[in-house]
Amino acid sequence: MNMEKNAMQQGQPEVRVRVTAEAELADEEAVRQLIIRCATAVLRQEKIDFPAFIDVTIIDDEEIRRMNSEHRGKDSVTDVLSFPMYEFCNGEAQEELDEDPESGCVMLGDMLLNYDRAVQQAEEYGHTPARECGYLSVHSVLHLLGYDHERGEEDCRLMRKREEAVLELLGLTRG
Numbered sequence: 383m384n385m386e387k388n389a390m391q392q393g394q395p396e397v398r399v400r401v402t403a404e405a406e407l408a409d410e411e412a413v414r415q416l417i418i419r420c421a422t423a424v425l426r427q428e429k430i431d432f433p434a435f436i437d438v439t440i441i442d443d444e445e446i447r448r449m450n451s452e453h454r455g456k457d458s459v460t461d462v463l464s465f466p467m468y469e470f471c472n473g474e475a476q477e478e479l480d481e482d483p484e485s486g487c488v489m490l491g492d493m494l495l496n497y498d499r500a501v502q503q504a505e506e507y508g509h510t511p512a513r514e515c516g517y518l519s520v521h522s523v524l525h526l527l528g529y530d531h532e533r534g535e536e537d538c539r540l541m542r543k544r545e546e547a548v549l550e551l552l553g554l555t556r557g
Contacts, residue, residue, distance in 0.1 A: 388519075396433040397422045398487050405442040405497050413440065414462065416512055420519035421493075423548050428473045428527055435487035435502025436523065439494050446496040461499040462518040466491040472540060493522040509556055516554040520545050 399421045401414045420438050441449075443459045451457040453465070467489045469476040479488045495518055506515035519542075529541040549555060 394426065395431060396487060397425050397430075398433075398435040398485065399438060400435070401440065403440045404445065405440050407440065407497055412512075413515060416515055417495070419552060420516050420548070420554075421523050422521055424523040424527070424544075427544070427548050428553070429456045432479060433481065433485075433487040435482070435485060435489045436526065437489070437492045438519075439492070440497050443496060444499050444522040446494060446499070449494055459496065459499060461495040461496050461503060462522045464522040464525035465494075465502045466526045466528070470526070472529055472537070473527045473543060476528070479492055490523075493519070493526070495519065495522070495542075507556075509514055513549075513554045513556070516552060517545065517549060520548045 399418045401417050403414070405411050407413050417438055417440075421438070446461075446463065447457065447459045450460050452458055452464070468479055468491075486509055487498050495515065497515070500514045500518055501511045504511040507514070524541055524544055529537070529544060531538040531541045
């Protein structure tokens with residue numbers, strides 16, 4: 383099922399998040415709304431000042447393993463993959479951003495979220511599936527904005543700080 387939501391607040395640019403579920407979910411609408419809330423919160427926190435669009439697909443272990451192998455050369459299951467459309471570095475665009483003429487939004491990129499893995503990790507870490515899906519959504523959107531925990535210790539700390547700030551704002555804290 384595919385659903386696109388627009389999130390607009392007075393005086394802030396439009397945020398569009400399209401969520402397509404290709405995996406079986408316990409409560410599809412709740413997961414969809416959570417992802418939209420998280421993506422929107424990241425863009426607001428980062429003070430993104432242009433209309434933005436993110437395409438999210440919820441997939442299973444098999445599909446994410448195939449995509450991870452195809453795009454990253456890693457033949458393994460992972461929790462989330464991010465495919466940015468533009469080069470950003472820690473929230474700052476490194477190139478000119480183009481708005482889609484039809485939607486008026488800048489396509490930031492794609493997120494592939496492995497719901498099965500999120501549920502499994504929630505159990506391993508001792509928190510709710512909602513918290514884990516929220517974390518992975520925030521994590522992925524930050525990657526779309528050029529944050530990278532693998533770029534070095536300082537960048538890792540910065541990304542973690544941003545993640546925790548959004549999760550706290552949304553009430554998705556650990557435990």
